[in-house]
Amino acid sequence: MPGFRLRPRLRRPSAEPVPGRPGERGFVLIAAIWLLILAGSIAAILMLRSLAASTAAADRSEEVERRLALESATETLLADRLFNSQRSQWWQAPTEGAMTIGDREVRLRMTSESGRLDVNNADTELIDTALRGLGIGKGDRDRIVQRLVALRTLKKGIKSPADLDALIAGTVAPADVCLADALTYVSGLAEPRPDQMSPALARALGGRGGARGDGAAAPVEGGAALRIEAAEPGGAPLVSIVRLVGFADRPLEISAWAIPTACGNSGGRD
Secondary structure (H helix, E strand, O other): OOOOOOOOOOOOOOOOOOOOOOOHHHHHHHHHHHHHHHHHHHHHHHHHHHHHHHHHHHHHHHHHHHHHHHHHHHHHHHHHHHHHHHHOOOOEEOEEEEEEEOOEEEEEEEEEHHHOEEOOOOOHHHHHHHHHHOOOOHHHHHHHHHHHHHHHHOOOOOOOHHHHHHHHOOOOOOOOOOHHHHEEOOOOOOOOOHHHOOHHHHHHOOOHHHOOOOOOOEEOOOOOEEEEEEEOOOOOOEEEEEEEOOOOOOOEEEEEEEEOOOOOOOOOOO
């Protein structure tokens, strides 16, 4: 018809999404997977760290409890001996026994330092004889004696477990001999007491002074230093050297407390 014009029909936008560039969807999916893996890894690491921290805390707590039990047993032994005197099961030495601290069983062994060879007071010839009898080779014996002679020349001595360890450092001893257990630095005696010697030291000295070396318990002289070893079954011992003085204001003297032992629980004792 004249004057009639057709108007173009407008198309509505499609509801379907416009497809992206090729490979874009695959990239997004891979990135999402990697993010999930990363998040899972971080969570696993945090869980492992938390578990490790908890385990370490439990181990520290167990070690503190063990240490307190050993110290408590040692102090109980000393108190019993101090207050009960001859009535105490710990009056003579060597003596062994056990006591329960809380829910822990602690094994105790008490010996006298008087039965050991004092490296500060014994003659170097006697020390050499003892070392030879314990199976120490000539080179090691000479080195120990030379160290002692040098210290005595300087008017110095062995004053601690660390000093004693330094004296015998590098020495090769038979598997059944604990050299640190045969020596002391606090007895003040030129020769070990025969009735307090260990079987190993008594044999090494050839029964010197009538030493029995049978391990039989005997009374300890007043003021003698005592070596006390406290240990749980299968655990490392806590070793202390204590002298009961008996003064009201100072009942005991501690020469060493919690000595790290170089011979295990009972190395070299027979």
